[in-house]
Amino acid sequence: xxxxxxxKHVFIWPAVLVVLAISIFPLIYSLxxxxxxxxxxPPIPPRVVWLGNxxxxxxxxxxxxxxxxxTLIAFIAVGLQYAIGFGVAxxxxxxxxxxxLFRVALLLPMLLAPxxxxxxxxxxxxxxxxxxxxxxxxxxxxNLPFLTNGHWALACIIAxxxxxxxxxxxxxxxxxxxxxxxxxxxxxxxxxxxxxQQFWGITFPMMLPISAAVVFIRLxxxxxxxxxxxxxxxxxxxxxxxxxxxxxxxxGFKKFNLGYTSALSFLFLIAITIIGVTYLAxxxxxxxxxx
Amino acid sequence: xxxxxxxxxxxxxxxxxxxxxxxxxxxTVFPLYWVxxxxxxxxxxxxxxxxYLPFIDFTPTLQPFIDLYQGIRxxxxxxxxxxxxxxxxxxxxxTAIGAMAAYALVxxxxxxxxxxxxxxxxxxxxxxxxxxxxxxxTRPQALLLAFPIALIAAVVANRLPLPGPILGxxxxxxxxVSQRMFPPIVTAFALYLLYSEIGRxxxxxxxxxVGLTLCYVAFSLPIVVWLMRDFFEAIPIEVEEAAMVDxxxxxxxxxxxxxxxxxxGLLATFMITLAxxxxxxxxxxxxxxxxxxxxxxxxxxxNSQRGDEWWAISAAALVAIVPMMIMAGLLSRMMRSGxxxxxxx
Numbered sequence: 001x002x003x004x005x006x007x008k009h010v011f012i013w014p015a016v017l018v019v020l021a022i023s024i025f026p027l028i029y030s031l032x033x034x035x036x037x038x039x040x041x042p043p044i045p046p047r048v049v050w051l052g053n054x055x056x057x058x059x060x061x062x063x064x065x066x067x068x069x070x071t072l073i074a075f076i077a078v079g080l081q082y083a084i085g086f087g088v089a090x091x092x093x094x095x096x097x098x099x100x101l102f103r104v105a106l107l108l109p110m111l112l113a114p115x116x117x118x119x120x121x122x123x124x125x126x127x128x129x130x131x132x133x134x135x136x137x138x139x140x141x142x143n144l145p146f147l148t149n150g151h152w153a154l155a156c157i158i159a160x161x162x163x164x165x166x167x168x169x170x171x172x173x174x175x176x177x178x179x180x181x182x183x184x185x186x187x188x189x190x191x192x193x194x195x196x197q198q199f200w201g202i203t204f205p206m207m208l209p210i211s212a213a214v215v216f217i218r219l220x221x222x223x224x225x226x227x228x229x230x231x232x233x234x235x236x237x238x239x240x241x242x243x244x245x246x247x248x249x250x251x252g253f254k255k256f257n258l259g260y261t262s263a264l265s266f267l268f269l270i271a272i273t274i275i276g277v278t279y280l281a282x283x284x285x286x287x288x289x290x291x
Numbered sequence: 292x293x294x295x296x297x298x299x300x301x302x303x304x305x306x307x308x309x310x311x312x313x314x315x316x317x318x319t320v321f322p323l324y325w326v327x328x329x330x331x332x333x334x335x336x337x338x339x340x341x342x343y344l345p346f347i348d349f350t351p352t353l354q355p356f357i358d359l360y361q362g363i364r365x366x367x368x369x370x371x372x373x374x375x376x377x378x379x380x381x382x383x384x385x386t387a388i389g390a391m392a393a394y395a396l397v398x399x400x401x402x403x404x405x406x407x408x409x410x411x412x413x414x415x416x417x418x419x420x421x422x423x424x425x426x427x428x429t430r431p432q433a434l435l436l437a438f439p440i441a442l443i444a445a446v447v448a449n450r451l452p453l454p455g456p457i458l459g460x461x462x463x464x465x466x467x468v469s470q471r472m473f474p475p476i477v478t479a480f481a482l483y484l485l486y487s488e489i490g491r492x493x494x495x496x497x498x499x500x501v502g503l504t505l506c507y508v509a510f511s512l513p514i515v516v517w518l519m520r521d522f523f524e525a526i527p528i529e530v531e532e533a534a535m536v537d538x539x540x541x542x543x544x545x546x547x548x549x550x551x552x553x554x555x556g557l558l559a560t561f562m563i564t565l566a567x568x569x570x571x572x573x574x575x576x577x578x579x580x581x582x583x584x585x586x587x588x589x590x591x592x593x594n595s596q597r598g599d600e601w602w603a604i605s606a607a608a609l610v611a612i613v614p615m616m617i618m619a620g621l622l623s624r625m626m627r628s629g630x631x632x633x634x635x636x
Binding site for chain 1: 315318322325326329343396399400412420434442467470471475476482485505508509540542569570577586587604605607608611616618
């Protein structure tokens with residue numbers, strides 16, 4: 001039952017005001033700035049260039065490479081997170097021995113500061129004192145260029161992302177698995193369906209809505225990746241691992257090229273919106289079939 | 292909740308699955324073990340190559356932590372305090388006003404015309420340009436003036452019979468949650484410029500407690516509203532209805548009945564928000580520079596400041612990590628009681 005009482009405004013307005021002020025406000029500010037040629041260093045008065053900044057950006061190879069890098073990290077990392085996370089969640093749900101102990105350990109990484117995690121990763125991947133290289137050298141792989149080669153560095157960043165955020169997938173999938181009705185499985189059991197058939201016939205389709213939500217959240221969050229890359233490689237070697245956020249940071253905070261950076265962040269916003277909408281559109285038929 | 296999904300597996304495959312989970316668990320825990328161990332090593336103990344077991348491989352020392360406390364590698368003590376103060380207050384404020392908004396969205400009916408929303412955006416943009424370009428006001432002045440005008444106009448417009456769809460509670464919730472979709476760099480950068488121009492008007496927001504906390508409150512609110520709505524929806528409405536029959540005012544129902552009943556949910560939301568603020572990097576990077584620097588910034592700086600002094604870096608990382616480790620323990624206890632189940636539906 002919905003009540004109607006003037007006091008409802010007292011309840012909702014503080015939150016609305018704060019969010020409006022802090023998020024819509026800067027939006028207007030940077031939207032208008034993105035049409036200007038505006039630099040703080042050297043200080044030149046703002047000049048209206050309309051879509052000039054956007055045109056320059058779209059011709060800038062560094063922008064496309066940052067977009068590509070970010071997309072690569074986001075899709076591969078989220079794919080791995082989902083596969084591993086779903087697997088571990090299934091196992092935990094099936095009461096694997098020692099499951100209680102696992103839960104705390106498995107929850108941990110997602111609560112830790114990405115900055116600290118990235119520092120730990122640098123230690124792990126360190127060529128001289130890192131345990132990983134020592135371990136691998138036993139198999140004849142000596143001194144792999146973990147953070148100094150572009151492809152390796154990208155793989156390392158993806159590995160760290162997977163390490164940190166798989167727990168989130170585990171947590172959500174586990175909670176989803178626990179809401180599944182039991183009688184369906186009992187029926188399948190009577191029909192002598194194998195575990196494999198049960199998974200593809202019952203579990204996977206029934207988990208599709210929550211899977212879609214989890215992957216969506218992770219995908220959007222992964223596109224914002226910044227701190228991990230900032231600490232692990234700083235975008236290097238060269239600009240091989242530079243992500244969109246890092247690119248915007250370099251342009252804005254190092255060069256103080258305001259109009260350009262504002263345009264860049266709006267292109268970023270558009271890119272994320274396109275990806276989000278495409279994702280939802282692709283998934284909608286599958287989700288609605290189930291209802 | 293019995294074992295689902297794996298019922299058809301043989302004994303051997305069950306063992307295989309257990310080994311797989313154990314392997315993932317080791318992968319998760321080993322880096323954490325490594326950072327703890329490294330933090331207690333002496334410089335020669337680190338440089339000489341990987342060593343694993345304290346007292347056997349190397350002799351542990353407390354020196355890195357003593358260095359940290361004495362401020363040899365930056366003012367750790369004060370930064371830790373900053374993080375704690377900003378984290379606790381931002382999480383508390385966000386949970387409080389977020390919970391109020393979530394409750395309003397669950398129990399009261401709201402109607403917002405899409406037209407009114409458009410009026411707000413267009414007027415805010417228009418007046419900003421007008422004040423800035425025509426009357427020569429500075430950009431923050433123009434924004435600060437345009438905002439209330441547009442807001443009042445939008446509230447008035449909401450009462451007029453404008454054409455276009457009427458948005459309900461679900462849409463307001465979606466608006467809240469969609470704020471999380473924005474790449475934070477868009478806002479962080481604009482907020483930095485806005486804060487620094489407001490600073491030129493004489494009100495210091497960059498590198499200040501108010502500025503940082505306000506920004507964190509705004510960015511935690513979407514999560515808080517989203518989580519708390521599910522908790523409030525799970526509360527049976529009968530109790531509230533009984534109180535309403537006795538003419539108890541709504542605010543007393545909220546504080547006296549609803550809040551105590553959803554204490555666990557509030558606590559979990561508070562902790563999740565605290566973790567989010569504690570770990571946040573991008574906004575702190577833009578909005579602080581010395582006095583109100585937070586831990587993630589200082590920890591990230593360790594990397595370049597004095598080269599690869601891994602023992603000290605580990606100790607620094609550990610300081611940032613340990614409070615969250617404790618929270619993970621607390622949260623997982625709540626998770627076991629099925630508390631977070633409702634939050635995802």
